[in-house]
Amino acid sequence: MLEKLGLFPAAASTHAGRVDALYLFLIGVSAFFAILIATLIVVFAFKYRRRSDDEQPKLIEGSLALELTWSIVPFGIAMLIFLWGAQLFVSLKTPPKNALDVFVVGRQWMWKVQHLEGRREIDELHVPVGRPVKLTLTSEDVIHSFFVPAFRIKQDAVPGRYTEEWFEATAVGSYHLFCSQYCGTEHSRMIGRVVVMEPADYQAWLSGDGRPAAGANAALATNAAAVSVATAGEGLFKDLGCATCHKSKPGALGPSLAGVFGSQVQLQSGASVAADESYLRESILNPDAKIVAGYQPVMPTFQGQVSEEDLLQLITYIKTLRSS
């Protein structure tokens, strides 16, 4: 609706309508107050301008009733906006369980995207229409921000941690993807696109025999297409020697990782921590930060040996390990 007014770019996600409605409401409230105040200033300026030099205005030092009115009414409106905004915000920030996972790594000055099935792309993101997609973002260098105006989403990709964002595209097509956080000299060239496809086309694209990927993506896409992220992670898990300590045998040097993802881990310090992606990441890069109860701080750090993509692969692999 708003795009017709030329006020907002095209709307192509389930978020868009809900954000635009709140926006429109705010426009209404602001227009009301702006016009009210502007009118009062102009009317007072004419009505109460000085007509003669010895005229003396009536003495008014204040009015409690009026002051209470203009405290309570704005307070009520502010709380209304808060309630509306807060519930919308929480729902915009809570990805549905069935969302498709996609990993995004930012770096100066490009977006690297990795699909679970193994396909990779640069500065492009292919997704199916009508299905929630959850992005897990991080960065290799500075902070970037993943901004798709048509979806009304924007999320910083912060080095050293994972952030997430989700959306559900509602129309097939190609949409602009920008970096909105200033990230250095060529920030304004960090431009990409999101391609929304019919689910069948998306499946075909994933397996690499769909439309050929354009330009720089072609080489990357074809050679990586075969291996899924989890399989690649399994390979790394072996190559880096993780498996030598993390075995499900009694007496192993490291705890078994089967079923660890999503569980509560008991720590040596007595505290317990929810094992999410960030915890796994920290345990690989900075193993001494949190020692699991019953184990020694013997694990070496893998900082510098694994790239952000390797980490995502390892974590995805660990997530597939179910407790038997």
Place this chain on the structure above:
Amino acid sequence: MTSPAHAEAHAAHAEHHQLGFVRTYLFSTDHKMIGRQFLFMALFMMIIGGSLALMMRWELAWPEGNVGPEPNAATRVLLKLFGDASSGDLPIPFTKWIPEPYMYAGHMPPEFYNAAFTMHATIMIFFVVMPILVGCFGNFLIPLMIGARDMAFPFLNMLSFWVGAVAGVLMLAAFFVPGGAAAGGWTSYAPLSAVPTYTGVTWGQNLWCISLIVLGASSLMGSINYITTIINMRAPGMTYFRLPLTVWSLFITAVLLLLALPVLTAALAMLLLDRMAGTSFFLPAGGGEPLLWQHLFWFFGHPEVYIMILPGMGIASEILPVFARKPIFGYRAMAFSMIGIAFLGWIVWGHHMFQSGMNPTLGTSFMISTMVIAVPSAIKTFNWLGTLWGGNIRFTIPMLFALGFVAMFVIGGLSGIFMASTPVDIFIHDTYFIVAHIHYVLFGGSIFAIFGAIYFWFPKMFGRMMNNFLGYVHFWGTLIFYNGTFFPMHIIGIGGHMRRIYNPMQYEFLHPLQHWNVFMTVSALGLGLAQIPFVINFLYSLFFGPKAERNPWHSNTLEWVAVTPPPHGNFGPTLPTVYRGPYEYSSPGVEEDYLPQDRLLSDRPAHAH
């Protein structure tokens, strides 16, 4: 017995004999001279900051000198004047002298654009708005308005200015070091700012940190002085609730400065260590946390924005009653709402970080604290309107700027609500909507208040009146071109135009909005030209303006009781005694429509405010 006026003149005269040029004009410990020094330094810095802004605007309208296929009429005129009509090349005028690699024959590379917006904002915030509001008017007005002879610590006061001047030199020096000036944005988010190779800037960024650390020391000296002076040196009878609202606002500002600046200083020191000593406070590879910078920066940064607007609010509250010839509406509510804003200002910093991946519950708490600030702001706005209501308004230049302040502050405040609403902020964060907001509060707010204050107190500061005609031209030119420059930023921001992008034409998506960029740039040029009558007026009136009388606006506060311009020691042999609040205009039973704070009415009991 000599008359008081004679004694004052004599004292002032003696002063000149005692102190030579250096002690009178350079290393003066007189609060009024220090205030003037801050004013001159800041106006000079404003020219630099403004030139950088105009260069950026030029680049945004005609990126890399390219006027596009269908230049509009204004562009064609500029092309005739400054460009090459045959090739459609429109380099930035008057910049050919800037050598490579900063500029290429009037064409700006992205490195320089990034340094320009970083330095523009840093200069405007730290070396223009703060020095004028706090350094100049804080210094000039506090002792005069509370009826004191000087600041509590005059020597510290002098030091505060000169340390600030050193900071200014360090900041400007950054333009001349290899690698160029800082280019991390005025917010200098780590890790971008923490590792030289990420921006390619080396000493520029180091100097930026060092300059702001030094400036922090200057501000601390100032704020300690203000707080001590206001608490201890009020004239007899000057109770807290008889203080002019300007003094209230400067008092609260000084407290905010005292508490907020050390946080910035600590963060800057950590950043400098990360850059130069190999620490990893903000670098994840060494176990550091990039978001720590944002928390520290905005924990300082949000109070900082109130540091820049509260004195403006105080100034507007001073000017409106004088020219409406009415008491300020709800004096106590005005003071308490400023205190409320100052308290709330400490618990809202997270609203700058909604997109950083913060937990939605935390985001929601920052959302509600931010929303609540709307209430004291609304109280202030409506009380200003209440002050006009039923008044007897004189449209002097300061009054026009004060009215402009109220109107522009309302727009800036309302756009703040959009950004406080997290779902909408997800969309507009880091777009031009933010740039619009910043400028409505800092230009429409602080700078309008600064202009109002300069026109209002110029007679007291320099003993001469400013010219009215040039003042009207300045006001209307500024108001119109200011809105032309900044209002469309809301529209393009909602259209998805990001901030801090060097070349909008790189984005096919933004092509339909490009005509706005041209429009805003032409308005910005108008805004720049509209400042010329001000410069002429200021300089001409300084030397040749008509001599000002003691109280040209018929105002009540104590600075107008002192002779014009006030001598060393301000008030002659005895300090004034205060009998009433500062805003008793048009009181019944008084002959004139004003009643100075120090006038004793024998037939009427003193009216406590």
